[in-house]
Amino acid sequence: MVNSHEQLKDGVVLAEIGSHSNGPWCAKHGAGSALVVLGTFIVDARDDVPYNPDFVFKPGRENYGDYLNEHVAAARDSGAAVGVSVASVNLDDTIDFLLAAEEAGADYISECLHSTMDMFVSRGLSSALLRQENWPALREWISVLLDATSLPFIAKIGVHDTPNTEQAVEVMAEAGVKIIHANLHDALSDEGLQALSRLKSSGLFLIIGGGIKTAEQAGRVIAAGADAVAVGTAAMQDPGLCGRLQAALHD
Numbered sequence: 236m237v238n239s240h241e242q243l244k245d246g247v248v249l250a251e252i253g254s255h256s257n258g259p260w261c262a263k264h265g266a267g268s269a270l271v272v273l274g275t276f277i278v279d280a281r282d283d284v285p286y287n288p289d290f291v292f293k294p295g296r297e298n299y300g301d302y303l304n305e306h307v308a309a310a311r312d313s314g315a316a317v318g319v320s321v322a323s324v325n326l327d328d329t330i331d332f333l334l335a336a337e338e339a340g341a342d343y344i345s346e347c348l349h350s351t352m353d354m355f356v357s358r359g360l361s362s363a364l365l366r367q368e369n370w371p372a373l374r375e376w377i378s379v380l381l382d383a384t385s386l387p388f389i390a391k392i393g394v395h396d397t398p399n400t401e402q403a404v405e406v407m408a409e410a411g412v413k414i415i416h417a418n419l420h421d422a423l424s425d426e427g428l429q430a431l432s433r434l435k436s437s438g439l440f441l442i443i444g445g446g447i448k449t450a451e452q453a454g455r456v457i458a459a460g461a462d463a464v465a466v467g468t469a470a471m472q473d474p475g476l477c478g479r480l481q482a483a484l485h486d
């Protein structure tokens with residue numbers, strides 16, 4: 236079992252694709268990669284969450300413990316380490332879901348700080364936590380979450396969603412975050428490469444994604460300073476891609 240993020244070094248991560256990334260899907264589309272991430276799952280007490288109901292859970296271990304056991308086990312068929320991503324408007328529910336993922340045998344836990352859904356942003360949560368006015372709340376939210384959990388934690392962010400993302404990453408680093416997964420939207424564009432270079436100064440382990448489709452592109456993103464690359468859209472279309480990229484990067 237992979238239990239250190241250094242084991243992801245120069246590897247390929249199957250990015251979370253909400254509504255798709257359950258255990259069997261990750262086993263197929265992430266086969267041969269370094270890490271597959273299940274989710275993002277939403278935990279919310281309401282009945283009207285505007286998200287695929289298969290990925291929405293009411294709070295309470297009885298509602299997701301069996302699901303996580305089954306789907307973490309299924310994702311293991313990828314041969315990769317298994318992560319679980321969650322988003323919730325409630326910190327206790329976020330933590331409880333991630334603890335259930337730990338109990339289910341996951342190797343990594345992740346919070347989606349990338350969502351622009353109104354249910355989060357209107358409360359200053361998920362991507363809105365990265366806004367400067369919410370940095371005190373970000374620091375508190377991440378500190379409490381890290382104190383309560385024990386697996387390596389991945390903060391998933393979208394770099395174009397908010398200004399000053401690099402400073403928000405510094406806030407998370409001070410709170411104890413060690414791994415950032417950043418969606419740069421187009422990692423190899425000038426804007427993407429500049430964002431990667433700014434993120435590098437945090438000293439954190441960087442999983443970088445956004446538009447990666449080929450081994451050559453993955454290699455360039457690693458050469459530009461990423462510790463690992465993430466692939467989403469292209470892996471949806473080509474289930475063998477992650478494994479081929481992983482093999483090429485390790486050649």
Ligand SMILES: Cc1cc2nc3c(=O)[nH]c(=O)nc-3n(C[C@H](O)[C@H](O)[C@H](O)COP(=O)(O)O)c2cc1C
Nearest residue numbers: 250251252253275347349418444445446466467468
């Ligand atoms: C259909 C779709 C669903 C996604 N769902 C999620 C999600 O639930 N949580 C998340 O953090 N990112 C989500 N993302 C973002 C991806 O994880 C990834 O960061 C992004 O697509 C960039 O990688 P790519 O260009 O290889 O697709 C989603 C992307 C797509 C295309």
